[in-house]
Amino acid sequence: MSVLSDAMERLKALFFRGRVEREMAEELRFHVDRETAERIRNGADPESARRDALLAFGGVEQYKEAVRDARGNRPLEDLATDIRYALRGLRRNPGFTLTAILVLGLGLGATTAVFSVMYSVVLAKLPYPDPDRLMMVAEKNSPTNIWNISTADATAIRAQQRSFEAWGEVSRMEAALSGQGTPEHIMIGRASAGFFKAVGIPVARGRSIENRDEDPGAPSVLVLSHTLAERAMGGAERALGRSLTVDGIPHEVIGVLSPGRNELGGVTATAWTALKLPAPVRRGPFWMRGMGRLKEGVTVEMAAADLAGISARILPLWTDFRDSVAKLTPIPLRERIVGRADRQVGIFAGAVLLVLLLAVTNVATLVLVRASAREPEVAVRVMLGAGKGRIARLLVTENIILTLAAGALGLLLASLGLKLAVTQLSLPRIQNAALDWRAVAVAFSAALLSGIAVSLSPIAALAGRGGPLRTDTRRTGTGRTTNRVRSVLVTAEFALALPLLVVAGLLLNSFVRLSRVDPGFDPEGIVAVEVSLPAVRYPDSLALRGFWQRAEDLTAGLPGVTAAGLASDLPPDSPGTNNFNLVDHPVPDGTSEPVSPWYGVSAGYFAAMGIPLLDGRLFTAADTMPVVLVSRAWAAKYFPNEQAVGRLLISGGCYDCPRTTIIGVVGNVKNLGLAESEDAVYEQFNRNRDRTLHLVARSGAGATAALREMRELVRSLDPELPLTESILAAKLDDSLDDPRRWTVMLGAFATVGLALAALGIFGLMSYVVRQRRREIGVRLALGAEPAAVTRLIIARGVRHAAVGSAIGLVVTLALIRRLGTMLFGVSPTDLTTIAAVAALLLSVALFACWLPGRRAARIRPIEAISSE
Amino acid sequence: MPPESSELLQGTLELLVLKALSLTPMHGWGIGHRIDQLSKDTFQVQQGSLYPALQRMLRRGWIKSEWRITENNRRARYYLLTRTGRQQLDSETRAWERASTAINGILRVRSVEGLS
Numbered sequence: 001m002s003v004l005s006d007a008m009e010r011l012k013a014l015f016f017r018g019r020v021e022r023e024m025a026e027e028l029r030f031h032v033d034r035e036t037a038e039r040i041r042n043g044a045d046p047e048s049a050r051r052d053a054l055l056a057f058g059g060v061e062q063y064k065e066a067v068r069d070a071r072g073n074r075p076l077e078d079l080a081t082d083i084r085y086a087l088r089g090l091r092r093n094p095g096f097t098l099t100a101i102l103v104l105g106l107g108l109g110a111t112t113a114v115f116s117v118m119y120s121v122v123l124a125k126l127p128y129p130d131p132d133r134l135m136m137v138a139e140k141n142s143p144t145n146i147w148n149i150s151t152a153d154a155t156a157i158r159a160q161q162r163s164f165e166a167w168g169e170v171s172r173m174e175a176a177l178s179g180q181g182t183p184e185h186i187m188i189g190r191a192s193a194g195f196f197k198a199v200g201i202p203v204a205r206g207r208s209i210e211n212r213d214e215d216p217g218a219p220s221v222l223v224l225s226h227t228l229a230e231r232a233m234g235g236a237e238r239a240l241g242r243s244l245t246v247d248g249i250p251h252e253v254i255g256v257l258s259p260g261r262n263e264l265g266g267v268t269a270t271a272w273t274a275l276k277l278p279a280p281v282r283r284g285p286f287w288m289r290g291m292g293r294l295k296e297g298v299t300v301e302m303a304a305a306d307l308a309g310i311s312a313r314i315l316p317l318w319t320d321f322r323d324s325v326a327k328l329t330p331i332p333l334r335e336r337i338v339g340r341a342d343r344q345v346g347i348f349a350g351a352v353l354l355v356l357l358l359a360v361t362n363v364a365t366l367v368l369v370r371a372s373a374r375e376p377e378v379a380v381r382v383m384l385g386a387g388k389g390r391i392a393r394l395l396v397t398e399n400i401i402l403t404l405a406a407g408a409l410g411l412l413l414a415s416l417g418l419k420l421a422v423t424q425l426s427l428p429r430i431q432n433a434a435l436d437w438r439a440v441a442v443a444f445s446a447a448l449l450s451g452i453a454v455s456l457s458p459i460a461a462l463a464g465r466g467g468p469l470r471t472d473t474r475r476t477g478t479g480r481t482t483n484r485v486r487s488v489l490v491t492a493e494f495a496l497a498l499p500l501l502v503v504a505g506l507l508l509n510s511f512v513r514l515s516r517v518d519p520g521f522d523p524e525g526i527v528a529v530e531v532s533l534p535a536v537r538y539p540d541s542l543a544l545r546g547f548w549q550r551a552e553d554l555t556a557g558l559p560g561v562t563a564a565g566l567a568s569d570l571p572p573d574s575p576g577t578n579n580f581n582l583v584d585h586p587v588p589d590g591t592s593e594p595v596s597p598w599y600g601v602s603a604g605y606f607a608a609m610g611i612p613l614l615d616g617r618l619f620t621a622a623d624t625m626p627v628v629l630v631s632r633a634w635a636a637k638y639f640p641n642e643q644a645v646g647r648l649l650i651s652g653g654c655y656d657c658p659r660t661t662i663i664g665v666v667g668n669v670k671n672l673g674l675a676e677s678e679d680a681v682y683e684q685f686n687r688n689r690d691r692t693l694h695l696v697a698r699s700g701a702g703a704t705a706a707l708r709e710m711r712e713l714v715r716s717l718d719p720e721l722p723l724t725e726s727i728l729a730a731k732l733d734d735s736l737d738d739p740r741r742w743t744v745m746l747g748a749f750a751t752v753g754l755a756l757a758a759l760g761i762f763g764l765m766s767y768v769v770r771q772r773r774r775e776i777g778v779r780l781a782l783g784a785e786p787a788a789v790t791r792l793i794i795a796r797g798v799r800h801a802a803v804g805s806a807i808g809l810v811v812t813l814a815l816i817r818r819l820g821t822m823l824f825g826v827s828p829t830d831l832t833t834i835a836a837v838a839a840l841l842l843s844v845a846l847f848a849c850w851l852p853g854r855r856a857a858r859i860r861p862i863e864a865i866s867s868e
Numbered sequence: 869m870p871p872e873s874s875e876l877l878q879g880t881l882e883l884l885v886l887k888a889l890s891l892t893p894m895h896g897w898g899i900g901h902r903i904d905q906l907s908k909d910t911f912q913v914q915q916g917s918l919y920p921a922l923q924r925m926l927r928r929g930w931i932k933s934e935w936r937i938t939e940n941n942r943r944a945r946y947y948l949l950t951r952t953g954r955q956q957l958d959s960e961t962r963a964w965e966r967a968s969t970a971i972n973g974i975l976r977v978r979s980v981e982g983l984s
Contacts (some may be wrong), residue, residue, distance in 0.1 A: 005929030023935075024919075027896060027945045031915065034897040034944075056915050063916035070923035 107359025109413025168194025248534025494804025777864025
């Protein structure tokens with residue numbers, strides 16, 4: 001009751017202040033009138049009655065104040081006064097106010113956007129129950145060489161593991177979807193019932209994949225993502241029980257995942273089907289991921305020991321795999337998904353923090369200048385009896401209002417920046433980045449902290465004030481402390497700007513090198529169409545062979561086409577790999593076989609891509625035994641100073657299969673990406689078994705026309721095939737998108753940093769010139785060279801810049817090594833880049849000091865001396 | 869004029885206000901007037917000091933206020949005792965009686981054995 005009435009009274013006093021005041025005045029007036037009337041009734045004359053009544057009351061204004069105190073809102077009302085005063089002050093000085101809000105708003109906006117990205121990519125928990133217990137299981141034989149598990153591995157783990165309360169396998173593949181309109185390619189996850197149990201995500205509608213769906217004879221079932229159910233079947237409810245055709249085989253839709261669930265256990269797929277595990281016949285091939293949920297209390301180390309035991313037990317059972325170093329290894333799912341992104345985001349976050357610090361430093365100098373300009377006003381206030389505490393509070397209030405406004409602007413900018421970042425940066429989980437309450441909290445606490453930070457130096461100056469009567473700062477030394485603090489701040493700005501510029505410079509350098517890399521083929525005029533043949537209509541090798549043969553021949557005959565071929569993958573992002581062992585130089589028993597990028601192509605592919613044959617011959621129709629072509633880099637790596645052509649190797653660990661012969665060497669191609677190695681082995685595509693291939697053509701007809709002709713050609717062969725078209729030149733350019741975006745992003749940060757540092761030193765030197773106007777006037781009057789005056793100013797400014805840059809350089813060298821993995825062809829401590837960047841920074845500083853320096857030289861002595 | 873007047877003890881003013889209001893709702897001047905009457909002018913209450921006290925008591929929820937018309941047809945702010953206020957009056961009265969009995973007892977003692 002009492003708490004309630006207290007709050008009511010206070011709120012009334014706060015929000016109906018005018019009414020409450022009026023009522024108080026009326027009440028007191030009534031009291032005095034009533035007392036006067038009483039006195040007159042008792043015989044006093046009206047004149048003295050009123051005076052005595054007031055006397056008996058005892059100071060109306062004094063008691064009004066006492067009543068106001070008794071309302072209990074004093075601190076709040078003082079704050080309101082401070083805020084009103086501060087707003088008035090800020091409005092009076094719009095140049096300062098807008099600059100400060102803009103500079104800090106930019107810094108806070110960038111910080112907030114980057115925080116949101118960092119939160120969703122690195123910090124947020126994975127969207128699974130107890131995500132820390134989810135382990136991906138893979139084969140691993142060195143810190144960097146990690147690959148899938150095989151049927152034999154999975155069978156053994158299912159039977160022997162003791163670490164997981166749920167265990168399953170998953171494999172992802174591209175598949176042709178039809179029965180819902182235009183045939184299309186989608187990503188299908190094949191997963192066992194145990195996989196769904198391990199990730200712990202139930203379906204939203206229908207049922208999940210269960211053990212019975214894994215039986216070899218069980219009908220094919222499909223769990224759809226919400227997106228696909230909506231798009232292809234008009235909603236989750238209507239999808240259930242209906243049939244969709246995947247690679248020509250009808251599947252019944254049994255379940256639909258909840259909206260937004262496009263990824264399970266790190267596997268992104270549009271639909272999910274049951275993984276039917278065949279009985280193992282050899283140790284390989286390695287084609288699935290394992291997924292386990294650790295039992296309560298089981299650590300990663302315990303699981304690793306458990307799985308290592310299984311690896312050791314199954315090694316002797318199979319002759320085709322002899323790598324005793326390779327172990328089945330649990331890898332926390334989080335590590336797998338976030339991976340290297342935490343490093344990229346870390347650099348990003350570090351850069352943005354530098355920008356924010358620069359912005360705060362800049363605003364701090366602005367605030368300091370403003371404070372010293374208000375020195376006379378403050379002196380008058382102190383003289384009139386204002387406490388230093390009260391003045392300090394006013395200062396802080398003003399700065400916090402300023403920075404909170406900047407925070408609001410920052411949020412606005414962050415929402416724009418975040419939209420850009422989500423569409424432009426390819427980072428895991430970045431789609432979830434949003435301006436949620438965390439971002440708002442970060443923006444405003446950063447704003448609040450900045451407000452306190454920028455208040456520190458003027459408050460220090462205030463505390464160090466001498467007597468209250470010094471209202472003239474021009475001739476006294478009060479400006480000197482301010483200048484010293486400002487010099488330190490400006491030096492700090494250069495120390496902050498240099499690391500930003502170095503990082504941006506290195507990324508730019510790396511990007512330029514990357515974009516100059518020769519991909520090994522001329523992408524001009526190359527187009528490709530990816531075709532998938534469903535098993536239903538192409539049941540046997542005869543049908544497959546016939547289709548591929550006709551498609552390649554007809555494409556080659558199209559007008560404008562100079563060469564055509566078929567390939568399993570296209571550069572610059574072809575992922576296929578295979579292990580092998582050289583017959584002449586086998587790896588020692590019990591160690592890992594080398595792994596190389598591995599592609600299936602037709603002989604025509606090399607001509608279509610413009611890859612030269614350097615030695616030996618291409619595939620011919622007469623090749624019945626397994627033969628391969630290798631890249632020049634591969635030949636140099638495995639047969640240095642030897643002839644590679646004619647050598648034999650064992651492919652894919654199949655020691656029972658016929659040996660494979662190297663029949664030729666071709667030019668290097670950046671199959672794996674422009675920054676990657678050029679190792680490659682090309683085998684003839686399997687015309688009897690391959691269902692998905694790229695039909696590649698080099699055409700002089702222009703990409704659009706060539707693609708249209710190829711599309712019509714394939715449609716004339718089979719109108720129901722899903723097609724995916726690509727233009728090689730565009731694909732090559734796309735592969736540069738990511739480094740380009742990082743470079744642009746860091747470049748933007750660095751530009752802002754450079755501008756802020758320049759602004760800072762320009763402001764300081766202009767102020768110095770203004771302050772020493774009289775002295776400079778005297779010097780000029782006494783015959784100093786104007787050029788010498790300019791030099792003096794420049795020398796002083798550049799000294800700050802140089803000291804700051806030197807400090808920045810030390811910081812940079814201490815931290816820059818982390819950048820290594822993001823660079824191509826340039827070391828993180830690349831001397832040329834660092835020197836160029838430092839030179840740029842110092843020349844900008846020189847220019848920023850030259851402007852006020854020139855103004856100093858043009859000071860007219862008479863005016864300067866007589867103006868005071 | 870009263871022969872002897874004394875300063876109010878801390879918190880006593882509020883007790884007197886509560887007591888005055890327990891009889892009937894009154895405006896500020898009336899409360900002051902009533903206290904003078906009841907105490908036979910023993911306590912010199914500066915009339916203005918009533919209002920900060922009333923404001924404090926409003927916040928504590930002991931009294932509430934409303935605007936009414938007086939017999940002379942003027943608007944005045946009347947104060948009413950709430951239920952909490954009435955309880956407060958009871959408990960403070962009891963506490964006051966206990967304290968004054970004890971103090972009277974002490975003041976009546978003329979000498980204490982063993983302490984002279």
